[in-house]
Amino acid sequence: MAGNAWRSTVSRVMGAIKTQSPQPRTFSRGIQTVTLIPGDGIGPEISTAVMKIFEAAKAPIQWEEKNVTAIKGPGGRWMIPPEAKESMDKHKIGLKGPLKTPIAAGHPSMNLLLRKTFDLYANVRPCVSIEGYKTPYTDVDLVTIRENTEGEYSGIEHVIVDGVVQSIKLITEDASRRIAEYAFEYARNNQRTSVTAVHKANIMRMSDGLFLRKCREVAENFKDVKFTEMYLDTVCLNMVQDPSQFDVLVMPNLYGDILSDLCAGLIGGLGVTPSGNIGANGVAIFESVHGTAPDIAGKDLANPTALLLSAVMMLRHMGLHGYAKKIETACFDTIRDKKVLTKDLGGNSKCSEFTADICRRVQDMD
Amino acid sequence: MSIAARSAFFHFSTRLQPWTGLKSTANNLKSPAVCCQRKKSSYTPPPAKYGGRHTVTLIPGDGIGPELLNHVRELFRFCCVPVDFEIVRVDSSASSEDDINNAVTAIKRNGVALKGNIETNHNLPPSHKSKNKLLRTSLDLYANVMHCQSLPGVPTRHKDIDVVIIRENTEGEYSSLEHENVPGVVESLKIITRVNSLRIAEYAFNLAREKGRRKVTAVHKANIMKLGDGLFLQCCKEVAAGYPDITFDNMIVDNTTMQLVSKPQQFDVMVMPNLYGNIVSNVCAGLVGGPGLVPGVNYGKDYAVFETATRNTGKSIANKNIANPTATLLASCLMLDHLKLHAYARMIRKAVLKTLSETQLHTADLGGQGTTSEVLHSIMQEIQRGGPRTTEQI
Numbered sequence: 001m002a003g004n005a006w007r008s009t010v011s012r013v014m015g016a017i018k019t020q021s022p023q024p025r026t027f028s029r030g031i032q033t034v035t036l037i038p039g040d041g042i043g044p045e046i047s048t049a050v051m052k053i054f055e056a057a058k059a060p061i062q063w064e065e066k067n068v069t070a071i072k073g074p075g076g077r078w079m080i081p082p083e084a085k086e087s088m089d090k091h092k093i094g095l096k097g098p099l100k101t102p103i104a105a106g107h108p109s110m111n112l113l114l115r116k117t118f119d120l121y122a123n124v125r126p127c128v129s130i131e132g133y134k135t136p137y138t139d140v141d142l143v144t145i146r147e148n149t150e151g152e153y154s155g156i157e158h159v160i161v162d163g164v165v166q167s168i169k170l171i172t173e174d175a176s177r178r179i180a181e182y183a184f185e186y187a188r189n190n191q192r193t194s195v196t197a198v199h200k201a202n203i204m205r206m207s208d209g210l211f212l213r214k215c216r217e218v219a220e221n222f223k224d225v226k227f228t229e230m231y232l233d234t235v236c237l238n239m240v241q242d243p244s245q246f247d248v249l250v251m252p253n254l255y256g257d258i259l260s261d262l263c264a265g266l267i268g269g270l271g272v273t274p275s276g277n278i279g280a281n282g283v284a285i286f287e288s289v290h291g292t293a294p295d296i297a298g299k300d301l302a303n304p305t306a307l308l309l310s311a312v313m314m315l316r317h318m319g320l321h322g323y324a325k326k327i328e329t330a331c332f333d334t335i336r337d338k339k340v341l342t343k344d345l346g347g348n349s350k351c352s353e354f355t356a357d358i359c360r361r362v363q364d365m366d
Numbered sequence: 367m368s369i370a371a372r373s374a375f376f377h378f379s380t381r382l383q384p385w386t387g388l389k390s391t392a393n394n395l396k397s398p399a400v401c402c403q404r405k406k407s408s409y410t411p412p413p414a415k416y417g418g419r420h421t422v423t424l425i426p427g428d429g430i431g432p433e434l435l436n437h438v439r440e441l442f443r444f445c446c447v448p449v450d451f452e453i454v455r456v457d458s459s460a461s462s463e464d465d466i467n468n469a470v471t472a473i474k475r476n477g478v479a480l481k482g483n484i485e486t487n488h489n490l491p492p493s494h495k496s497k498n499k500l501l502r503t504s505l506d507l508y509a510n511v512m513h514c515q516s517l518p519g520v521p522t523r524h525k526d527i528d529v530v531i532i533r534e535n536t537e538g539e540y541s542s543l544e545h546e547n548v549p550g551v552v553e554s555l556k557i558i559t560r561v562n563s564l565r566i567a568e569y570a571f572n573l574a575r576e577k578g579r580r581k582v583t584a585v586h587k588a589n590i591m592k593l594g595d596g597l598f599l600q601c602c603k604e605v606a607a608g609y610p611d612i613t614f615d616n617m618i619v620d621n622t623t624m625q626l627v628s629k630p631q632q633f634d635v636m637v638m639p640n641l642y643g644n645i646v647s648n649v650c651a652g653l654v655g656g657p658g659l660v661p662g663v664n665y666g667k668d669y670a671v672f673e674t675a676t677r678n679t680g681k682s683i684a685n686k687n688i689a690n691p692t693a694t695l696l697a698s699c700l701m702l703d704h705l706k707l708h709a710y711a712r713m714i715r716k717a718v719l720k721t722l723s724e725t726q727l728h729t730a731d732l733g734g735q736g737t738t739s740e741v742l743h744s745i746m747q748e749i750q751r752g753g754p755r756t757t758e759q760i
Contacts, residue, residue, distance in 0.1 A: 135628070136523035152539075152556070157593040163560030167594040169539070173550035200641075201488035202496055206544040207554040209488065233648040237676060240627055240652035254587075258620050258645055265624030 032318060035087045036063040039097025041292025042302035047097050049304035049355040050311050053330075056359035058366075059315065059323040064091065068099070070113055080110075080117055088118060088283060093318060095311055096287040100294075115148060120277035120285060121175065122182045123148045123256065126313065127263040130272055132336030133345060137266040139244040144263055145186065146256020147179040148277065153253045171207040171252060176214035182278060183215075183250035184222040190316075194226035195219070198235050198251035198259065211252055235259065239266070264289075271344050274309035276317065284317055286310040300350045303342040305331065308358075330361035417448075420705050423472040423479035424451040425501075428458050429679030430689040431482015437691050437742050438480065438698045444746055447702065447710045452476060456497055458485040466497045470504045479671045480701055482694075483679045495542060498677065503536050505671070507664035508562065509569045510535040512647050512675040519723025520655040520732060527654055530635045532573065533643025534566040535664055540640045558594040558639065563601035569665075570602075570637035571609045582606070584616040585638035585646060598639055623649055651676045658690025658731045661697035663704075670704055672697040683730075687737045690729040692718060695745070717748035 038047040047065075054061055066084040073079040088094050101109040114120065123146040129138050156168040180197075187195050197215040201208040212229060219227035230238075232255050238245060239259075243266055249259065264273040270290040277285045288306035296302055308331055315324035334340065340357045341347025424439075426432040442449055454469045466484075473479045486496040501507075510533040516525055543555040567584075574582050584602040588595040599616055606614035617625070619642045625632065626649050638646060651660045662675030674693040683689050695718050702711035721727050721744045728734025729741060 137627070153590050155590075157591065159593060163597075165558045165593045165597050167556040167558070167591050169554040169556060171552045171554070199488075200539075200644075202486040203499065203540050203542065204544065204554050205488060205490075205492040205494075205542070206546060207552045209492075210550075210552050212488075233644050233676065234678070236623075236645050236648040237652045237657055240649050241656060254641075258623055258642075261620035262623040262627060262649065265627040269624065269628070 031060045031062045032093070033062045033064050033091045034314070035084070035091050035094040036065045037068050037084070037094060037096040037099075038065060039292065040100040041098060041294045041297040043097030043099075043292060045298070045300065045351055046288070046302050046304035046307045047095075049302075049351060050095070050307050052355055053308060053327060053358050053362060054311070057323055057327050057330075057362045059320065059327070061315075063095075068110060068114065070110060078113065080113055085117060088285070089281075092282050092284065093314060094283075094285040095307070095314055096285055097307060098288060098290055098292040100292045114285065115277070118279040118283045118285065119149070119281070120279040120283070121147065121149050122179055122278040123260070124186065124276045124278065124313075125260045125263065125273060125289075127260075127267050127273060129267050130335055131332060132338060133268045133272060135266060135268050137243055140263065140266050142243065142246040142263060143186070143190075143192065143248045144256060144260040145179065145183045145248060145250045146260055147175060147250075147252050148256075149253075150175050151253030151256075153257075169204070169207055169254075171210050173210060173214060176211045176252075177218060179250060180215040180218040183248060184218055184225055187225045187248045188222060192225070192248045194228060194247045195222075196235070196246060196249050197227070197229045198232050198249055198255050199229065200232050200255075202231065208252070215250065232259075236262070239263070269344075270306065271303050272305045272309070274306060274313045276310065276313050284314070286314040286317070300352055301343055302351045303344050304351060304355060305335070305345075326362055326365055327358075330358045330365065333361055334358050419448040419450055420478070420707075421450050421452055421476050422701065422705075423469065423476045423481075424453045425456055425469055425479060425481035425484070426453065427456070427482025427679070428485040429483065429681045429684045431484075431679070433685060433687075433738070434689060434691050434694040435480065435482055437738065438694060441695065441714065441742065441745065442698070445710060445714065445749060447707065449702070449705070449707070451480075456484050458487070458497060461490075461494055463495075463497075463500065466500050467504075470501060473501075473505060473669055473671065477669055478701060478704060479669070480698055481671055481673045483673065483677045485679045485681070492542075492544060499540060499542070501671070502664060505666050505669045506536060507666040507669060507671055508534065508536050508565055509665045510643060510647075510662060511573070511665060512650070512660060512662040514647075514650040514654050514660055514675075516654050517659060517719065517722060519726055520659065520728075522653065522655050524630050524653050527630045527650070529630065529633045529650055530573065530577070530579065531643065531647045531650060532566065532570045532635065532637045533647060534562060534637075534639050535643075536640075537562050538640030556591075556594055556641075558597050560597060560601060563598045563639075564605060567602040567605035567637060570635060571605055571612060574612050574635045575609060579612070579635045581613040581615065581634040583622075583633060583636045584614070585619050585622050585636055585642050586616060587619050587642070589618060595639065602637065619645070622646060626650065626653065648676055656690070656731050657693065658729065659692050659696075661693050661700055663697070663700055670701075672701040672704075687739055688730045689738050690731050691738050691741055692722060713749060713752060714745075717745045717752070720748050721745050 038044040064087055066087050068080045068084045070078045071081055099110040126143045127140050129140040150170045152169045154168055154170040158166050160166055183195050199208040199212050201212050264270050275287055275289045288310055290306055312324045312328045334357045340349040340353045342354050426435050452472055454472045456465045456469055484497040512531045514529045516527045537557050539556045541555055541557045546552050570582055586595040586599050588599045630653055651657055657676040657678045660675040662673055664671040699711040699715040725744055727736045727741055727744050729736050
């Protein structure tokens, strides 16, 4: 117990001393605790599946389950429960299942709340074609890095006069520099060769121009990574014709939202796409981006691939590359084999059967 | 319906253009009547003035624009199309807006234009506005229409795509209203107005009805931009109520792009604000074979400007004789249809599509080895094979 407390103190201090750029950590000794947010709908069952697979792989991860239903804090502001916040701040790494946003609950979306609480400024989505899950695109291997705090999603809108609405897109120097730095760091740490800034500076000269300038400035410090700029429409055009030409893409909020979903569509949809959110102070929350699928909740039909691949991303972020490779290979092998696929992947099996198959493969690998 | 016949129906209800040209009473037997008519349902192009020939403004633009538009002129000369081009050059590097204003005046005079894309150097300060955008807003070309169809003979991953994309062309994110109140913090305004949203929705439904389309999908992001895109969606719903024969649904833009790359056949007519239109039209153009194949039109109440749908300058392939002329040629066919020169439009379109699908002469962007001039030559041969034109045909 004391040992754990000491370790988490050390990691907290290390986190504070560390520079803004999140480097892959090496927790080669000791068990790392990760905050797990199962979520709603199919969330609990896919979280259980992931935990089972990690157990089979003997990964040095301990899970601490927390609930993040919004509560009204002092002062009337909506916030996530303090225990959840404490747990995340302590462990720094989180894995989250799908959360539902009730329509008339009065509080903003849970994802938005989490983003604001932990200042999750970068949304990272690696999109790699899954062998065995056929889509018209077979050679996708790119990463979209999206600025997650400002841009078009600032939420600042006004009705000027009746019938005229203005929405404000906010671009700041700090946020742009921060996301550009993260993108280049990510490229360097993951052996990616180029970073492309996606923008529309021909039309939005000042805002996207600022974003572009910051990217260029940061590129100066990362001469080992190739930097290119491309218009958003050109990227879209080329992406659907030949996605293999892209490597790491960095962009403001709205373009990132659309492009990351476009890329998810190329590899097979949100059911197989991992996603990670990186925050300031070393916090990182990995999540599955699909919905809660209330119609199949509790029926053992869900596909845990998205959450599993996000968990694999988490392992890589933590530096546990060996375990990451093992689990990822097992997952891809199961899908390639096509014997125990869940319904959305074209098969007929249950979630538990799919999970069991992956567990078996992981154990066989040892 | 064959592609040619379908494209022949490709003209839309706009009001008659008020006749602002020179009044040469001897030649303009029709003009007094034309001036007084303000029929809403059918558009009559400006009556061809001198010797039955139309004058069209031609803006060469930059990159591949000048060479491809030269090919269009060559082809028109070869086919004896009764169209004269008034060439207006716009210098993209000049900071003054005189040349673009001249272009606008020319288009107001002629009513119709064919243009290449004018390059915008985004490294220049914001005082240098995008000239293409200036053209669109000065002429109030509020609807950008692009018809994306899978063309036979073009290898693509998806088949049987047939989508019409209608994009609001004047406001939205392209309002260019930006300011820096605090150093390091830039605000860019996206404007959505009820008037323009109703206008574009009305246009979309009208077009769907005219072309016999069954469904209109509004693309938006109203879950995040509740007031802005919410207003757009609201306007679309209001207009939809007046067209009970057409199904209306809506989709969030990120889901739309995901659906487009997996199942594009589910879409029929799509209507959306400016930026999403840019994204969706480029995705669709990529799906059917690339920027070299799809023509686009910008319609206003009184003017029409024809260009390629994805508005690329193509700087890297300029003057190398490798650009694909299909999009520009199909745009010129749309223009001929607009001018009611349907026989010429049919003839040229048939030849272009035949070269693409049967002769399979493809340029580099489609994975072939043909040069632009070879493609043009093949098209001209095809036209010649069609035999001499008789008066009944024209």
